[in-house]
Amino acid sequence: MKKTLLALGLSLSAVISSADDFSSVKVPQFDVPEIGGGVGLIDQQKEKMIGEKVFREVHHQFSTIQDPWLEDQFMLVFTRILSQTQLGQPIGLIVVKDPQINAFAVPGGLFALNSGMVTSSKSMDEVAGVMAHEIAHVAQRHYSRSQEAFKGQGLLALAGIVVGAVLASKADGELGGAMMLGTQAALLDRQLSYSRNQEREADRIGMQFMYSSGYNPESMADFFETMNRATSRLSFLPDFWLTHPLTTERMSEARLRANQFPHVPLSNNQQEFEIIKWYTSVISDQANEQQLKILAQQKKYAGLVALSAFYLRQGDFVQAQQQLDYAKQMNNEHNLVSLIQADIYLGQNKVDDAYQSIINKQRTMPENRALAYKLVEIYIRQNKPKDAEKMVNRFINKNNRDVSGWLLLQQAANLEKENPMRTINVLRNRAEAQYWSGDEENAIKSLLHAQRLAKGNNAMTAKVDARLKTMQDERKLKI
Ligand SMILES: [Zn+2]
Numbered sequence: 001m002k003k004t005l006l007a008l009g010l011s012l013s014a015v016i017s018s019a020d021d022f023s024s025v026k027v028p029q030f031d032v033p034e035i036g037g038g039v040g041l042i043d044q045q046k047e048k049m050i051g052e053k054v055f056r057e058v059h060h061q062f063s064t065i066q067d068p069w070l071e072d073q074f075m076l077v078f079t080r081i082l083s084q085t086q087l088g089q090p091i092g093l094i095v096v097k098d099p100q101i102n103a104f105a106v107p108g109g110l111f112a113l114n115s116g117m118v119t120s121s122k123s124m125d126e127v128a129g130v131m132a133h134e135i136a137h138v139a140q141r142h143y144s145r146s147q148e149a150f151k152g153q154g155l156l157a158l159a160g161i162v163v164g165a166v167l168a169s170k171a172d173g174e175l176g177g178a179m180m181l182g183t184q185a186a187l188l189d190r191q192l193s194y195s196r197n198q199e200r201e202a203d204r205i206g207m208q209f210m211y212s213s214g215y216n217p218e219s220m221a222d223f224f225e226t227m228n229r230a231t232s233r234l235s236f237l238p239d240f241w242l243t244h245p246l247t248t249e250r251m252s253e254a255r256l257r258a259n260q261f262p263h264v265p266l267s268n269n270q271q272e273f274e275i276i277k278w279y280t281s282v283i284s285d286q287a288n289e290q291q292l293k294i295l296a297q298q299k300k301y302a303g304l305v306a307l308s309a310f311y312l313r314q315g316d317f318v319q320a321q322q323q324l325d326y327a328k329q330m331n332n333e334h335n336l337v338s339l340i341q342a343d344i345y346l347g348q349n350k351v352d353d354a355y356q357s358i359i360n361k362q363r364t365m366p367e368n369r370a371l372a373y374k375l376v377e378i379y380i381r382q383n384k385p386k387d388a389e390k391m392v393n394r395f396i397n398k399n400n401r402d403v404s405g406w407l408l409l410q411q412a413a414n415l416e417k418e419n420p421m422r423t424i425n426v427l428r429n430r431a432e433a434q435y436w437s438g439d440e441e442n443a444i445k446s447l448l449h450a451q452r453l454a455k456g457n458n459a460m461t462a463k464v465d466a467r468l469k470t471m472q473d474e475r476k477l478k479i
Contacts, residue, residue: 044088051091051108053477055401058094058112060438065095065115065283066404069339069370073276074118077128078111080213085139092401097284101227105134107141115284121223124273125210125266129220132206132213133244140205142198199244203254207261216264221254271301275336278306282313296323301330308340317347335361335371342374351381369395376408385415406433424450424460428467440475447471 058064065071075093082090090109096102101120103113111131121127194202207217224246278295279302281287292310295303304327311320321344327337338361345354355378362371372391379388389412396405410429416422427450435443447468454460 047108048088048091049108049474049477051106051110052401053474054106054108055092055094055110056436056438056440058096058110058438059403059436062094063097065097065280067095067283067370068373068404069336070276070280070283071095072369074111074113074127077124077215078131081128081132081135081209081215082109084209084212085135087135087139092399095280095284099284099286103130103134105131105138107138111135115280115286118277118280119284119286120226121273121277122226123219123266123270124276125216125219126223126226128210128213128215129206129217129223132209132215133202133220134206135209136202136204136206137194137198139209140198140201142194142202194244196245196247196250199246199250200253202244203250204257207254207257211261211264214264216266217258217261218264219266221251221258224251224254274300274302275305275334278302279309279336282306282309296326299326299330301327304330305334305336305340308344309336312340312343312347315347317344320344335365335368339370339374342378346377346381351378354378355382373404373408376412380408380411380415383415385412388412388415400432401436403433403436406430406436421457421460424453424464427453428464431467431471435471440471444468444471444475 071093074095075090078090078093082088087109090111092110094110094112095118096112096114098114099116099119100114101116103111103117105111111134113127113130117130118127121130203220207220210217210220228246228251278287278292282292287306287310289307289310292303292307296307297303304323308320308323308327311317311323320340324337324340324344327334331337338358341357342354345351345357355375358371358374358378362368362375365371372395376388376391379385379391389409392405392408392412396402396409399405406429410426410433413419413422413425413429416425419425427446431443431446431450434440434446447464451461451464451468454464
């Protein structure tokens with residue numbers, strides 16, 4: 001096992017110490033089944049650390065969409081596809097606010113997709129196709145094969161280059177700095193781009209993942225063709241095609257391969273995807289009022305919901321309510337409609353109405369994060385910090401990288417006027433929100449502040465110290 005680790009050329013001290021930690025675990029470490037290409041448990045730990053680092057970095061460098069409802073729509077697809085692999089649990093999914101078509105997966109279970117990727121797709125199965133292709137690259141560990149091009153730099157460097165590659169493509173060219181220059185050079189050398197064989201393999205295996213998780217493999221071929229038509233009109237190639245060269249040969253192969261699968265109906269109904277797509281275009285500022293009005297006038301449900309969300313974002317609660325009422329006449333049951341309704345009420349300071357609009361639905365779907373967090377916002381407005389904390393903690397305990405959750409906990413902790421630990425708790429929650437948004441420096445500052453305030457309280461000091469040490473250690477990992 002350690003041999004594999006060394007062979008990968010990784011010199012992270014944290015990785016080595018995690019290897020030592022495992023010798024005290026009762027499960028015999030050599031019995032751990034190895035996954036694709038001889039990667040064992042230690043590597044999975046290391047990949048998780050890298051994935052989390054990239055998660056923070058992407059949040060730090062990009063404008064991301066923090067919308068539990070939307071994130072969870074894609075997370076569902078990601079989880080379904082990932083469950084067909086041996087890659088373990090997902091770290092997270094990030095929706096980047098960018099109209100360009102791009103998406104990437106990172107070892108450790110992270111997936112990032114641009115809003116432009118969603119708005120260019122015709123169905124959720126097409127989005128699933130891109131995810132499956134990217135996940136196949138990770139599952140087949142293509143990155144470690146192309147790693148030879150980055151001798152000695154290790155996986156983390158590669159992850160940095162993946163992020164840098166996305167940054168390098170940004171039109172303003174301001175972000176990324178020195179890292180970007182190196183990345184552009186790497187891109188020019190085509191070192192980062194996958195080989196034709198790797199592309200073929202990712203298409204083939206990705207389609208198998210799609211099929212076994214209930215998505216239509218034809219959609220991957222569809223997306224390639226749509227993109228090929230779109231890019232022939234552009235003077236530049238979207239990043240996605242820079243790193244995943246698309247040839248006519250590859251397109252026809254993908255089509256032939258897709259035809260070999262038994263027919264799979266599209267995973268969700270088209271109206272549902274239209275809602276996701278138009279909502280994405282609204283919250284990523286890709287849609288304009290005129291466009292949405294046309295859809296709404298045609299009494300398209302997705303258009304009505306999106307136009308309502310559009311007015312809500314502008315603080316025009318009257319028009320938002322009007323469009324939502326039209327949508328409700330067609331279907332009153334959609335979760336997004338309930339969420340928008342609650343927000344319209346909250347915007348008008350009708351907190352009790354907001355509560356009534358969501359409580360029954362939240363109780364019937366207690367696992368739904370978007371509904372739960374909306375209820376938590378209401379609890380906070382009702383000055384019920386205990387109820388708020390209890391509800392958020394159910395989700396944070398399962399996924400501590402949830403920035404939205406930490407921000408809500410920070411607000412709730414601030415309401416606990418009687419609690420002597422109030423300021424310390426606010427700082428601890430703020431530190432987590434900052435940390436997972438990629439602001440490692442200020443996260444550590446918040447915890448140092450909490451540490452000073454906790455002096456004399458041994459239990460609290462121990463908690464703060466432990467978390468601080470982890471953050472400081474992880475901050476040293478450079479990508
Ligand atoms: Zn590819």
